[in-house]
Amino acid sequence: MRLLLVLLALGANAQTRETNPYALTDRDALATGRKLYSFYCVFCHGMDGASGRGAQLASPYRKHGSSDREVYRSIADGVPGTEMTGHPLEEDEVWKILLFVRQIEQNALGRGQGCRADASGGDPVKGAAVFQNACRNCNSAASRLGPDLAAIGATRSREHLRESMRMSQI
Ligand code: HEC
Missing domain, CATH: 1.10.760.10 (Cytochrome c-like domain)
Incomplete structure (x- = not known):
């Protein structure tokens, strides 16, 4: 049974x-x-x-x-x-x-979503520099302190990411 x-x-x-x-x-x-x-x-x-x-x-x-x-x-x-x-x-x-x-x-x-880095009028070069300084130490594959964010844009929407960053005051 x-x-x-x-x-x-x-x-x-x-x-x-x-x-x-x-x-x-x-x-x-x-x-x-x-x-x-x-x-x-x-x-x-x-x-x-x-x-x-x-x-x-x-x-x-x-x-x-x-x-x-x-x-x-x-x-x-x-x-x-x-x-x-x-x-x-x-x-x-x-x-x-x-x-x-x-x-x-x-x-x-x-x-054109999910393909163009500049679809929102943002600046990907400046964004990469900010990420290197403020985020990479924790949020990369090499670090174990936070989740790797390499493909985060594929699994989380722009609004969700914007809101999450606002909450952590970046
Ligand atoms: C409780 C919240 C929740 C519900 C309900 C839910 N999902 Fe998801 N789903 C997620 C999350 C969070 C992820 C991202 C997982 C990850 O980080 O890889 C995901 C991932 C996925 C993926 C894989 C995306 C990828 O990039 O490979 C597919 C496809 C998907 N969901 C479809 C659905 C469908 C269709 C339904 C309804 C039958 C559904 N989900 C219901 C939260 C949910």
């Missing part, structure tokens, strides 16, 4: 395909994905993938892999060691949510 329960639990998350059976042109699948996303994901990621609690999805870059299989696993199993827990959804539901995430990526590409 216990084995059966374990098998059932695994079955809920099993992934049988490598790639998404749905395309962005599948309007019904996209609408369902949007609805599921607005229920399960919006709190942390926001409908645009950049608001919410600041975990960034409005970018084509994926820290944990960008293939359909890898993003599927991020959604279904979560990202260990972070707030992002797994979601015990049906396979079909995960593919539809993933379709909506692809739509968010497309929109971000259209706006």
Whole structure:
């Protein structure tokens, strides 16, 4: 009986395909994905993938892999060691949510987000100098005092980073 329960639990998350059976042109699948996303994901990621609690999805870059299989696993199993827990959804539901995430990526590409360092009118050269002086001692791969921020722009939105820096008075 216990084995059966374990098998059932695994079955809920099993992934049988490598790639998404749905395309962005599948309007019904996209609408369902949007609805599921607005229920399960919006709190942390926001409908645009950049608001919410600041975990960034409005970018084509994926820290944990960008293939359909890898993003599927991020959604279904979560990202260990972070707030992002797994979601015990049906396979079909995960593919539809993933379709909506692809739509968010497309929109971000259209706006040039996540690609252009100067999109906000900031100065990346000055920013790098400030980072070297004020942040690098703690927030780099070589240091163990704080988290490595090398790819932070890919996983946290601009607003979230701005707010976090304001709070630490940089
Ligand atoms: C409780 C907050 C929370 C919820 C709810 C949540 N996420 Fe996340 N998610 C995060 C955080 C935080 C990260 C960044 C993990 C990291 O630092 O690598 C993340 C990472 C991800 C990633 C990987 C991004 C990358 O760069 O590889 C994907 C994809 C993702 N989430 C999609 C979703 C989807 C789709 C849902 C809804 C089914 C969802 N998340 C629900 C907080 C959340």
